[in-house]
Structure formats: structure tokens, C-alpha cells
Amino acid sequence: MNDSEQAALIPDEGEVGIVEHQDFVSAERFRFESGGSIPELRQRYETYGRLNAAKDNAILICHALTGDHHCAGVYSLEERKQGWWNFMVGPGKPINTSKYFVICSNALGGCQGSSGPGSINPETGKPYNLDFPKLTVRDMVRAQSLLLDSLGIERLHAVVGGSMGGMQTMQWVIDYPERVGRYIALACGARHTAQAIAFNDTGRQAIITDPGWQQGNYSTDAAPDQGLAVARMMAHITYLSDVGMQSKFGRKRRASAKEHFDVEFEVESYLRYQGKSFVTRFDANSYLYLTKALDRFDLHSPESLDATLSPVTAPGLVVGFTSDWLYPPQGNRELVEALLRLGKDASYAELEMDYGHDSFLVRAPKLYKLIRNFLER
Amino acid sequence: MNDSEQAALIPDEGEVGIVEHQDFVSAERFRFESGGSIPELRQRYETYGRLNAAKDNAILICHALTGDHHCAGVYSLEERKQGWWNFMVGPGKPINTSKYFVICSNALGGCQGSSGPGSINPETGKPYNLDFPKLTVRDMVRAQSLLLDSLGIERLHAVVGGSMGGMQTMQWVIDYPERVGRYIALACGARHTAQAIAFNDTGRQAIITDPGWQQGNYSTDAAPDQGLAVARMMAHITYLSDVGMQSKFGRKRRASAKEHFDVEFEVESYLRYQGKSFVTRFDANSYLYLTKALDRFDLHSPESLDATLSPVTAPGLVVGFTSDWLYPPQGNRELVEALLRLGKDASYAELEMDYGHDSFLVRAPKLYKLIRNFLER
Numbered sequence: 001m002n003d004s005e006q007a008a009l010i011p012d013e014g015e016v017g018i019v020e021h022q023d024f025v026s027a028e029r030f031r032f033e034s035g036g037s038i039p040e041l042r043q044r045y046e047t048y049g050r051l052n053a054a055k056d057n058a059i060l061i062c063h064a065l066t067g068d069h070h071c072a073g074v075y076s077l078e079e080r081k082q083g084w085w086n087f088m089v090g091p092g093k094p095i096n097t098s099k100y101f102v103i104c105s106n107a108l109g110g111c112q113g114s115s116g117p118g119s120i121n122p123e124t125g126k127p128y129n130l131d132f133p134k135l136t137v138r139d140m141v142r143a144q145s146l147l148l149d150s151l152g153i154e155r156l157h158a159v160v161g162g163s164m165g166g167m168q169t170m171q172w173v174i175d176y177p178e179r180v181g182r183y184i185a186l187a188c189g190a191r192h193t194a195q196a197i198a199f200n201d202t203g204r205q206a207i208i209t210d211p212g213w214q215q216g217n218y219s220t221d222a223a224p225d226q227g228l229a230v231a232r233m234m235a236h237i238t239y240l241s242d243v244g245m246q247s248k249f250g251r252k253r254r255a256s257a258k259e260h261f262d263v264e265f266e267v268e269s270y271l272r273y274q275g276k277s278f279v280t281r282f283d284a285n286s287y288l289y290l291t292k293a294l295d296r297f298d299l300h301s302p303e304s305l306d307a308t309l310s311p312v313t314a315p316g317l318v319v320g321f322t323s324d325w326l327y328p329p330q331g332n333r334e335l336v337e338a339l340l341r342l343g344k345d346a347s348y349a350e351l352e353m354d355y356g357h358d359s360f361l362v363r364a365p366k367l368y369k370l371i372r373n374f375l376e377r
Numbered sequence: 378m379n380d381s382e383q384a385a386l387i388p389d390e391g392e393v394g395i396v397e398h399q400d401f402v403s404a405e406r407f408r409f410e411s412g413g414s415i416p417e418l419r420q421r422y423e424t425y426g427r428l429n430a431a432k433d434n435a436i437l438i439c440h441a442l443t444g445d446h447h448c449a450g451v452y453s454l455e456e457r458k459q460g461w462w463n464f465m466v467g468p469g470k471p472i473n474t475s476k477y478f479v480i481c482s483n484a485l486g487g488c489q490g491s492s493g494p495g496s497i498n499p500e501t502g503k504p505y506n507l508d509f510p511k512l513t514v515r516d517m518v519r520a521q522s523l524l525l526d527s528l529g530i531e532r533l534h535a536v537v538g539g540s541m542g543g544m545q546t547m548q549w550v551i552d553y554p555e556r557v558g559r560y561i562a563l564a565c566g567a568r569h570t571a572q573a574i575a576f577n578d579t580g581r582q583a584i585i586t587d588p589g590w591q592q593g594n595y596s597t598d599a600a601p602d603q604g605l606a607v608a609r610m611m612a613h614i615t616y617l618s619d620v621g622m623q624s625k626f627g628r629k630r631r632a633s634a635k636e637h638f639d640v641e642f643e644v645e646s647y648l649r650y651q652g653k654s655f656v657t658r659f660d661a662n663s664y665l666y667l668t669k670a671l672d673r674f675d676l677h678s679p680e681s682l683d684a685t686l687s688p689v690t691a692p693g694l695v696v697g698f699t700s701d702w703l704y705p706p707q708g709n710r711e712l713v714e715a716l717l718r719l720g721k722d723a724s725y726a727e728l729e730m731d732y733g734h735d736s737f738l739v740r741a742p743k744l745y746k747l748i749r750n751f752l753e754r
Contacts, residue, residue, distance in 0.1 A: 130637050194622035194644045195614060201645040202610040204638055205652065209603035211588060216637075226586035227607075233579040234611050237572060242705070245571040251675065260507050260593075261581055261665055265672065267571045268578040275582065288638055295642065298628065325702070328619070 014091030014098070016048045019073035019083070023113065024105075024147045030115070036133025039123050043147045044113025045069045045105035048089060049097030051151070056181075058153045059095060059375070060144065061085065061104040062161030062168035064361075065290055066232075066282060068112040071104040072097075087363045094372035100157060107164070108143040109135040109290050111283035115143075117216065118283045129285060130216040135293045137164070141171045145179070155179050158375055162186035162360035163327070164290070167297045170335070174299075177313040184374060186319040186360040189331020190299040190338075196326055199238055200291040203231030207284045216285050228284045229275030236274045241323035241356035305338045315345035317374045319367070321359035322352045347374075391468030391475070393425045396450035396460070400490065401482075401524045407492070413510025416500050420524045421490025422446045422482035425466060426474030428528070433558075435530045436472060436752070437521065438462065438481040439538030439545035441738075442667055443609075443659060445489040448481040449474075464740045471749035477534060484541070485520040486512040486667050488660035492520075494593070495660045506662060507593040512670045514541070518548040522556070532556050535752055539563035539737035540704070541667070543695075544674045547712070551676075554690040561751060563696040563737040566708025567682055567715075568675040573703055576615050577668040580608030584661045593662050605661045606652030613651045618700035618733035682715045692722035694751045696744070698736035699729045724751075 021044050030041040046069050051058060061071055063084070072089035074082055083089070091098040106114035109132070117132040148156070159180050161169040166188025173180050192200075210227030212218050237245075249267035256264075263269045299308045316339065320332030329350050339346035349370055353359040360367065398421050407418035423446050428435060438448055440461070449466035451459055460466070468475040483491035486509070494509040525533070536557050538546040543565025550557050569577075587604030589595050614622075626644035633641075640646045676685045693716065697709030706727050716723035726747055730736040737744065 134637070191628065193619055194626040194628065194642075195617075195619045197628070197642050198614045198622060198644050198648055199611075201642070201648060202607060202614065205610060205649065206583060206607045208638055209607065211603075226588075230579060230583045230586065230604075230607060233582060234576075237575045237579065240572075242570055242572045242702070245575060249571040251568065251571065251574070260511070261585055261669070264669075265571075265574050265578070267575050271575055271578060272582065292638070292641075325619070 014093075015086070016073040016090045016097055018076065019046050019048065019070070020075070021046050021069060021113065024150050026146055026150070030143065030146075032133040032139045033136045034134035038115055038121070038128070038133065040115070041108075041143055041146060042113065042115045042119065043105045043108070043143055045103055045147060046071070046073075046083075048072050048102040049100050051101040051153070055153050056155060056157060057099065058101045058103060058148075058151075058156050059158045059160060060148070060156050060172075061089070061095070061102060062144075062159065062165035063104060063107060064161075064163035064165050065294065066278070067165070068110065069104045069106040069114075070112075072102070084361065088368070088371065094368045095160065095375065096372070100375075103147075103151070105144055105147055107168070107290065108140045109286060109293065111286040116283070117285035117289055132285070132289065135289045137167045137171050137293050137297045138175060140293070141168050141175055144168070144172075145176060148179070156181060158182045158184065160184045160371070161188075163188060163357065164294055167294065170299065173312045173314050173316065174308060175311075177311045180314045182314050182374070182377075183316045184319065184371060185316065185335070187321055187324055187327055187332070187357055188318070188335075189327050190305055190335050191297060191301075192295050193331070197295045199234065199326075200295050203235055204288050204291060206230040206234070207288060213284065216288075218284070223279070224284045225279040228279050228282065228287060231287065232278040232282075233271045233275040236271060238326045239356055239358040241325065241354055243323060244354040244356055247354065299335070305334070306342055309338050309342060309344070312339065312342075312344055315377075317347045317349065317370065319360065319370060320348065320350045321355070321357070322350060323354050324357040324359060326357040391470075392463070393450040393467045393474055395453060396423050396425065396447070397452070398423050398446060398490065401527050403523055403527070407520065407523075409510040409516045410513045411511035415492055415498070415505070415510065417492070418485075418520055418523060419490065419492045419496065420482045420485070420520055422480055422524060423448070423450075423460075425449050425479040426477050428478040428530070432530050433532060433534060434476065435478045435480060435525075435528075435533050436535045436537060437525070437533050437549075438466070438472070438479060439521075439536065439542035439549075440481060440484060441538075441540035441542050442671065443655070444542070445487065446481045446483040446491075447489075449479070461738065465745070465748065471745045472537065472752065473749070477752075480524075480528070482521055482524055484545070484667065485517045486663060486670060488663035493660070494662035494666055509662070509666065512666045514544045514548050514670055514674045515552060517670070518545050518552055521545070521549075522553060525556070533558060535559045535561065537561045537748070538565075540565060540734065541671055544671065547676065550689045550691050550693065551685060554688045557691045559691050559751070559754075560693045561696065561748060562693065562712070564698055564701055564704055564709070564734055565695070565712075566704050567712050568677055569672050570708070574672045576611065576703075577672050580612055581665055581668060583607040583611070584665060590661065595661070600656070601661045602656040605656050605659065605664060608664065609655040609659075610648045610652040613648060615703045616733055616735040618702065618731055620700060621731040621733055624731065676712070682711070683719055686715050686719055686721070689716065689719075689721055692754075694724045694726065694747065696737065696747060697725070697727045698732070698734070699727060700731050701734040701736060703734040
């Protein structure tokens, strides 16, 4: 049985249904790790389920680079597109909203309603653009902690996230060990390899050398869409796997191309679509800032990995995927080995799945069970 | 001992020294596999060593996508930059010019003097640009065969090539079995995977969406350099390996960046340099045509791989590299398995090297020995 056949056997769970986002605005100046600051902090977020009286049933979900706060449900009955982790989050689902109060916020630096380079600076009335301070994963996590303060949540039942969300998860248990009951970090290592940095910088160069970029001062109707689309196409390849792409597309062809360099193979059509649709929902400057935050994330620094991880108290589960070549399993394993070396309660699961880095976004029963049971443990 | 330590033990061989290119011009109309044609065919090439009286000591070297006809020697004593396979080709070297007459020509469709989209169409006095016909590896090989005719070479001692050069090598023994004594194809499979096509198409999109491209009708002083540089940066990553990049660059940093998105990591500096220097020596339209030829190359078509390979008579050596993830070893092995299944004289060597797809360009004694001894066998 392959993953999708197995998935078909899962009984339909409940849905969170129609959801609305909320906005947390803090009028206090927010200071970044780099020393820069912004006059106010905005965090757009969604919640699913109910916070109990003890306020101890909250789970924070941290999204990946191009994800957002909309991780479950739909915005209207007409809208068919569900949140990015809809299969994982809902009544009776692995992250069970009948039991837990689930929070997902748009990352600081993002472009879906939280403060980011495209937000209006209230002091100037104009977008920050490159005046937005240098950003780190630690900044994202501190912004989330202020959101939790505003909701009166002292301690989370769990933090869960994949990829950039996994980095935030690790930063949470390092910076706020007393506030996290347990954690699950998926498809995430201690730091980027040279190759991962190289891909990110190539994507950034595609954007920066697009004449539309204008040193970051583009208007939204003349944004560096061509560069951003190319960056996305390339990045998208790195989220999949050779085997996965081969079985999905192989060398299947489209009806013969009229012009030179028209789409000829199915995989080209798929990727070009990914590029084109991405620019309608993502901001180029956010892409630059967020990829930089990823590249700079390094749990081996400023001291050793062991020193960085020493504050962790919560039990944790790290999940790696065999076909993830962007953040290869050895990076996931390294994290858990260090935690175990330190005597922490940490587990590692390596799932054999063909979807590459994006495996954590795939509807797979073996992933469901891991997450459900670790949250209930 | 690592590869470079081993290399230091190799005694200095002779050098081919100062070389000059030559031009073969055929005034006969050249017809492409696609049905298109050009009024004349130009092939720029270099030769090293001497053709013997029997004209049976010639070795044809086929270059990779961004290589050229200058594979050994220097153009002047002041110029330090040697041909791209200088360590492999020379008096006493593995491809021994004291014994063999070595020919390397710029591929048809290229931009270093052979007919390509940037060449002047003698019928219009203007560059072909996108009027240049659709190109295949078979076309490149047929153009080379006309060059050999002009040199009076009936039969080659050997054809040797890596990557795109490996594809040409295979096409040679399929299309002209009677003209090849033996062959060595390095880092080359029977066809591109979906992932390889995806990377190529992303590179093409970077070029085509550069406003400088102008539907291929750019002038050389306003070429789509930004797009071509991005395409090169991305492709360059795919020629290396995660392990190789990690050991060469890791997370080494440069002096701190002044502006946002300045070079911060060594690997960024290296790659950006690769992109910038590439555009000074390569034509964007050639890049488009050649990558398309690679994507279309498919020995499984129009019939089976076995059917395509059945004309081969020469003994062959296929060399794969463990860290090559662009043309992974299983693709190399597949080729040899088919040859062996057909009862052909074929050998396979899989070298454990960390340089990724570009391993065949690295000065490595174990590669030397294989090539030297197979040519002498």
C-alpha cells in the first residue's frame, strides 16, 4: 500500500470549518536581535478549538518559509482552498481541536498580515522595505511569545513545526523552556548546509537582479515578479525529490510546443505554474528577509550545539524524511543525538517517504500517528 | 590519502603548450534532425598531437554544456588559463598526445565559434537568434562527423566525453558505429530525469523572463546577463555535491556585509562570481538551445533503450560518480546494463568522489588510470 492508498483508509474526521484571522497589535517598540527596532508589532493569527479555563491546552503551530497563519479550515463555504495543514488540524485529527486550542501566526517578516518589510511603518506612513531590521528566527519566536502573553497563555501544551517552523520550534524550547510542555520539529536540522545557503542566495539574486526590485522600493503593481517566480521554481525543486518528481512527471510531454522554449514537458508546466501563482501571494522582500533568517539560523553558534541545546527541558520528537535532500536526515539526527547526549528526553523518527522536504505537508497515516500519539503521550 | 594528495604524487607530464583554434566551414546546407536547416556549417576546433599516416590515431573529445573546443594548452605564454581538460590531455597524459591526434570541437549550437543562434546567418547578414533550428545531440554529432570527413579521418581510435559530451559519445556509437574504435562516456545516463529537466527549465525561465532577452533578439551589449547569471548559479550548484560544498565552504563567512543581501557567506561569493564570469563567455540563446537538446536526449525513444543501443559495436567504458546527483549513478548503470544485456563489450566504473557531477573534470589519479588504460587496452 502506498501513502495515498493508506490515507484513503482513514475515516473522515471533523473539519474546523469556516475560520477568521485575528490581529494582535502591540504598540510597544519591538527590538530585534540585530539591534534594530520597529515602533509597533503586528501578528496576524488564527486559532482553532477552545482555550480551557486553566489555559494549558494550547498548541502553537509554526509555519514554513512560504506558509502562513491559515493552517486549517476555509474562509468561506465558496472557497475550496483549505489551510495548509488542514488534514492535520481539526476535531479528531492528529492535532485535535476538540481537545486543544491551536494557534498559528504569520511569522514576523512575513507578508500575510504580520509586521514585515511590506508593512506600513507608522512613523513614516510608508512601507519599511529595506528599513525593516535584519531578522532572525529568534525574533520570530519572541514576537510569538508576545502574542501568547496577550492571550494569557503562560505555558503551551506543545509547539509543532516543520522546516522554518521546525527551526522556530527548536528556538522556542531553547529560549522559553519554561513555556513549552513538549515539541515536535519536522524536517529541520541545526543549521543550513552550504548547499542550502547556495540555493537561497541564488533565489535572492534572481529577485535582486530583477529590474523591478528597485533596491526593495518597488510598488506592489510593479514588483519583481519574474525574479520571485524563478526563485520559487528553483526552491520548489529542492522541496521535492528526484524519485518523487520522476514518478509524478517523468518525461511526460505536453501537446507539442509552438514556440521555442514553450512548455514541452509536464514538469515544466507544473513548475512554471508554481512560480506564477506564488507571486500573487508572496512579497519579494519578505522572501529575501525570511531566507536570510533561515541561512543565519545556526544552533552550533555562538558556542557548541550542546551548549545551545542545554536549556531545553521539554520532551521532544524530531521527524526526518529519507528523501529530504534539502535538510537531509543526518541533520535531523545530529539534533537528536546532541539532545540525547545531554540527557534530554528526545526521540527521532525517520520516515521513508518519497516527497522530499515537503513530506511533512503530505497526508500520510504514519506521520499522523506519530504526531497524534506524541501529543497524547 | 585524498584525491589532491594523490594527485601530487603524479609526476609532471608534458604540456601541449601554445595552441590555436582552427575553423572548418562547410558551404553545404546543414539539415537538422528537426527538419530545419542553415546555409553553412561552421565548426571551431583544436587539435593536439599528430595525425599518423594511416589516420587511425585520432581521439575525439566532446565537451560538456558550457565547455568549448579549448580543452588543452594555453593561447599564449602570458595567459595562465589552461584548456578545461588540460590535466587529461597532453604528452604522456592519460589522453596521450605523443601517441594520439586529439580533436575537440565547439558543439553545434554553442557560442565559441561554431554555428549557433548567435552566429551570423549568411543569407540575412544578421544573427540567427531564434531562427536557428531546433537542436538535438544527434545534430551535434553529425556536424562533428563532417569535420572528421574534412580531416580525412574515416575511423576514430576513440570518442570520449562527459555529461553532454557523454551524450554525444553515446550518439556517436549509435549513429556511426563503423567510425568509432572505442568510447568512454562519463557522468552520463540514457536521458534526463524530471528533476534535471526541471532545473534546466528554471534556468531557461530566468533567461527568458529577463527583460533583456527580447524574444532572443538582444544585442550583445544588452544581453540578458542577469537571467543567465542566475541560471548559471543554480546549475553550478547541481554540478557540485552537498558534501563537496560543505567541505569546501561550509558556513564560512565573509567580512560582515554592509548592505542587506550583500555577500555574507563564502559560498555566496563563490557562486555569484560563477554567475558573473559565466556571462562574459557564454551566450544566453546558446544556453537555451543546448539545455533543450539535453532535455530532449532520450535513448529510450523512439523505441526501447535496447533497440536504440543495438547498433553499437565498439567496446565502451561508462564512468559514474557516487556524488553525482544530477545524473545519478543509477542512470549510468542503466546504460551499461542495457549494453551488457545486448551482449556488447561494455564496462562500468563507479568512482567514489565528492565533487558531484563535475567529478569528471577533477584531477583524480583513479580517473586518470581508468581512461589511460582503457584507451591503451
